[in-house]
Amino acid sequence: MFRKKLLHNDASFEKKPDHKLSGFRDISSIFKAKSNESVPESDVESSPVEKPSIMFESDSFKPSTSKAVKLIQEVQKLTDRTIKPFVDYNEGRLFYPILSKIGEAQDNVSCLDDLVSDGILDKKIYEKLIVCPIHPDTFSSSVRLYCPSCHSMGVEKLNLFEHKKCGYITDSNNFDFTDQANSNCPSCKKQIKNFEKEIRVPAMWYQCNDCSEKFDNAVIKLHCRKHEHDFDTNSGQFVTTFSYKLKNSDISINSDTNQIKDELLKLLRGFNFDAKLNISIKGKSGNIHEIPIYAKSKTTGESILIFIRNQPTGIDQSDMNSILVPKLDIDPTNTLLVTVSEINDGVENLAQHYGIHLISELDFTQILSRVEEFVSEWHSKNGGKK
Numbered sequence: 001m002f003r004k005k006l007l008h009n010d011a012s013f014e015k016k017p018d019h020k021l022s023g024f025r026d027i028s029s030i031f032k033a034k035s036n037e038s039v040p041e042s043d044v045e046s047s048p049v050e051k052p053s054i055m056f057e058s059d060s061f062k063p064s065t066s067k068a069v070k071l072i073q074e075v076q077k078l079t080d081r082t083i084k085p086f087v088d089y090n091e092g093r094l095f096y097p098i099l100s101k102i103g104e105a106q107d108n109v110s111c112l113d114d115l116v117s118d119g120i121l122d123k124k125i126y127e128k129l130i131v132c133p134i135h136p137d138t139f140s141s142s143v144r145l146y147c148p149s150c151h152s153m154g155v156e157k158l159n160l161f162e163h164k165k166c167g168y169i170t171d172s173n174n175f176d177f178t179d180q181a182n183s184n185c186p187s188c189k190k191q192i193k194n195f196e197k198e199i200r201v202p203a204m205w206y207q208c209n210d211c212s213e214k215f216d217n218a219v220i221k222l223h224c225r226k227h228e229h230d231f232d233t234n235s236g237q238f239v240t241t242f243s244y245k246l247k248n249s250d251i252s253i254n255s256d257t258n259q260i261k262d263e264l265l266k267l268l269r270g271f272n273f274d275a276k277l278n279i280s281i282k283g284k285s286g287n288i289h290e291i292p293i294y295a296k297s298k299t300t301g302e303s304i305l306i307f308i309r310n311q312p313t314g315i316d317q318s319d320m321n322s323i324l325v326p327k328l329d330i331d332p333t334n335t336l337l338v339t340v341s342e343i344n345d346g347v348e349n350l351a352q353h354y355g356i357h358l359i360s361e362l363d364f365t366q367i368l369s370r371v372e373e374f375v376s377e378w379h380s381k382n383g384g385k386k
Contacts, residue, residue: 068115070102075246077362083112083244085126089140090226092131094241112244126243130236132224139239140225145218147208154209155218162200165190169202260364261293264306267372268295271379273304283329291326300382302333306371314342315360320350327356334378338367 075081075098086095086106095106104111115121129139145155159172168187172178175186177199183192192198206218221230261277268275275295280288293306305327309319315337327335337351338359351358359370 067102067104067111068120071098071111071115072120072246073363074098074101081246083121085241085243087127087129087139087241090138092137092139096244116244120247121244122247123242123244126241129239129241130222130233131239132222132227132229132231133235133237134229134231135224135227136237136239138224138226141222141236142225144221144223144230145206146221147206147211147213148215148217148219149213150208150211151219152208152210156207156209158205158207159201160203162202163187163190163192164198164200260367261308263364263368264293264371267368267375268293268304271375272298274298281326281330283326284331285329287329289326289330291330294332297382302382303330304334304336304375305330305332306336306338309337309339309341311339311341314344315339315347316344317346317350320347320356323356324354327354334374336371336374338371340364340367 075083078098083096083098086097087093088095093107094109096109096112097106099106099108099111112121113123116123130141131139132141144153146153147155160169161172161175161177162169163177163185166185166188168185170186175182177183177185177192178195184190185192205214205216207214220233222233222236223230265275265277273295274297275293277293279291279294281291281294282288291305292308294303295306296303307323309315309323311319320337323335323337335356336359337356340362341360343358343360348358350356357374359367359374361367361370
């Protein structure tokens with residue numbers, strides 16, 4: 001009922017002259033209901049068309065078969081919600097391994113660029129690779145230093161060290177103050193505990209091990225490793241690699257939860273609960289608390305509070321604190337916190353201490369299943385009376 005058909009078929013990323021993921025104007029469009037379906041008047045008031053909402057079928061939650069939606073779901077699992085390239089330096093190819101999870105070739109960059117054009121992804125420079133001007137098909141190059149006199153690669157970098165405390169000066173050939181295993185000053189015998197604070201480096205130069213020439217600047221060349229030749233840094237060509245970040249990721253993770261609330265209400269009522277949505281309840285202190293879902297068993301009188309929290313940075317202790325106040329004041333039989341966000345450190349211990357049951361899953365399908373398991377087990381312990 002709620003699914004919006006985004007693409008004509010699963011060949012989502014093929015370029016077509018008149019149609020290129022035209023449904024994706026922004027990420028929230030993925031989660032909107034079909035505009036041509038009738039919606040009850042009450043639903044229209046609580047969930048305007050402009051608001052993003054999690055997409056699922058009327059009777060059961062089913063993931064979309066659209067490759068674009070699958071890709072977005074995979075990106076949402078990433079810590080920074082960013083698709084990063086993998087570079088094959090020898091073959092000169094770029095890969096995006098995440099594409100294999102949606103059945104696309106890992107080097108099909110055009111499908112990512114299509115989502116950039118449609119406002120779903122942001123494209124940013126990830127790295128600039130300098131490549132051989134003769135063999136630009138390979139990305140594998142390294143830096144080489146040469147002696148300006150004899151052109152040998154036997155070049156060594158030397159430093160002049162000064163121990164600030166006693167004034168002892170030496171070069172790194174005689175004594176290397178950076179060596180942690182031998183950190184006592186040869187002059188005053190004091191141990192060097194902090195190199196940056198205790199040692200000054202007044203000079204640096206190069207020395208050729210073959211001709212013993214000393215010089216300030218070595219000749220720098222880039223080496224084409226696959227074809228075994230050098231090229232000048234000024235003649236090198238640049239290859240730009242890109243990362244792709246999910247746009248408006250906060251919108252997707254904080255998408256409207258009215259539909260999941262409705263499904264939870266159906267579930268609770270199926271277990272003989274009187275379940276209410278967005279209800280104000282007076283606690284023992286006399287204070288009024290706004291509760292997303294409150295349900296009371298018609299047979300035992302036991303009650304449950306269900307809170308829904310979604311944060312792009314994860315659920316932290318401040319989120320728990322906002323739940324603890326009404327939980328302790330109302331004192332229900334059970335309290336649930338459901339979320340598609342990650343649970344940050346310390347939250348599980350806090351929840352366990354105060355008897356709050358956490359359900360954290362990547363999508364609402366799994367959340368609904370977990371809540372059903374919890375309520376079913378609770379219901380069976382009370383005789384399974386409906």
